[in-house]
Amino acid sequence: MSLKLLVADDEQGIRDALRQLLAYEGYEVVTAASGHEALDVYQAERPHLVLLDVKMAGMDGLATLGKLRERDPAALVIMISGHGTIATAVEATQRGAHDFLEKPLDTDRVLLTIRNALRHIVLEQEVQALRTQVEERHAIVGSSSAIRQVIERIEKVAPTQARILITGENGTGKELVARAVHRLSPRAAKPFVEVNCAAIPSELIESELFGHVKGSFTGAFSDRTGKFEQADGGTLFLDEIGDMSAAAQSKVLRALQEGVITPIGSAKSVTVDVRVIAATNKRLEDEIAAGRFREDLLYRLNVVPIEVPPLRARREDVPQLVEHFMRQLVAGQGLAPKPFAPDALQRLKRHGWPGNVRELR
Known part of the structure; x- marks a missing residue:
């Protein structure tokens, strides 16, 4: 990805010289001859950096800088002045300028200042590329220690045949974890079948899981x-298994113990090769104590536990999640991405997020 620079100067000679120099260095260059034009070009082109002359006819560079930073607090601007003073440099810095160059412009100094200013953008692009690799591999967004532990657990257990019990509050991404395990497992080319046990009436759950023959009810x-x-050879994800009926629990236990199921109304058992991943937002030990869940089934399911943390326990992931969802949104709408103001991100990080990532999205 080439970096785009905006050169805003009312002197044609300066604009042409900088355009030629920067284009030779591999930058994409757009220009503006006034402050008002610079604002319009910035809005249309969204350059990575702006070279902005202080003294321009009409709206001068400092006023342009102020308006530019109002529209985009993340705008990266280097001011240029032929009459540089300490007071001007200080005011430019206070208004958000990244650096200050004096005319006559020295080629080496210009290029060094630009490279230094863009260094964090280049690093961010590299970091984003790594993040994208992780997101594409796991579909899990975040780099906090809490979410890294989940990813490490996924990578460790995925190649095995071990059953997994995923726990966590609603909206934390338990299904994403299950899908990531399947995607990284030897069963990846086979089906991933999901059943939401809480969404299916108790009288239908057995038919949903084990099937039935014509006329059986x-x-x-x-x-x-x-x-x-349906999941034979692949992965069966039993979401919200804590809501499964007692009768269905008994049959699931048999399937896990013996590797066979019997459709309702059939006298014939069917052998199945399925890796079961279960998930719940309940504490199953409490459900066992209340007589609502089988202890022996828990032992069969909870071979490898994975706990997905709530969003409030990984607040440092909020900006990354916001960026991820923003990219999805603008891609779907054909819009240009816009950065969030730092204070907006701080407010989002401070929010309690009772609905977790689902609420943020």
Whole structure:
């Protein structure tokens, strides 16, 4: 990705000289002959850096700088002056200028100042490239120690056949974790089948999981293949397993112990090869104590536990998540991305996020 620079100076000779120099160095260059034009060009082109002359007819450089920073607090600006004074430099810095160059311009000094100013952008591009690699690999956004522990756990357990129990509050991304495990596992080319146990009525959950034969109950007008068979060779994700009925729990336990299931109304058992990943927002030990969940099923499911932290426990990931969702939004709408003001990001980081990442999105 080439870096785009805006040169704003009312002297044609300066604009042409800087355009030629910077284009030779590999930068993409756009120009403006006045402060008002600079604001319009910036809005349209969104350059990475602006070289802005202090003394221009009409709206001068300092006024332009102020308006530019109002519109984009993250704007990176280097001021240029043929009448540089300490007072001017101080005022420019106070208004948000990154650096200050004096005319006559020295080529080496100009290039060094630009490189230094853009260094953090180049580093951010490299960091973003690494983040994108991680996001594409895991579909999990974040670089906090809390989320890194989750990613490390995923990478460690994914190549195995071990069953996994994912715990965490609603909206933390338990399904993303399950999908990441499947994607990195030897079963990746086989189906990933999800069942939301909380969304299916208790009288239908067994049919959903194990299937049924025609006429086995009222409304069974044809044979139906259950989720266990659909996931054969792949991964079955049982989301919100804490809401599963007792009868279904018993049959799931048999499937895990023996590797076989029996469709409702059938006398024939079916062998299935399925890796089960379960998830819950409940504390299953409490459900066991209340008689709502089988202790032996928990032992079968909880071979490898993965706890997904709430967003309030990884607040440092909020800016990265905001950026990720913003990229998705603008890509879908055909819009140019815009940075969030630092104070807006701080307010987002301070928010409690009871709905976690789902609420942020």
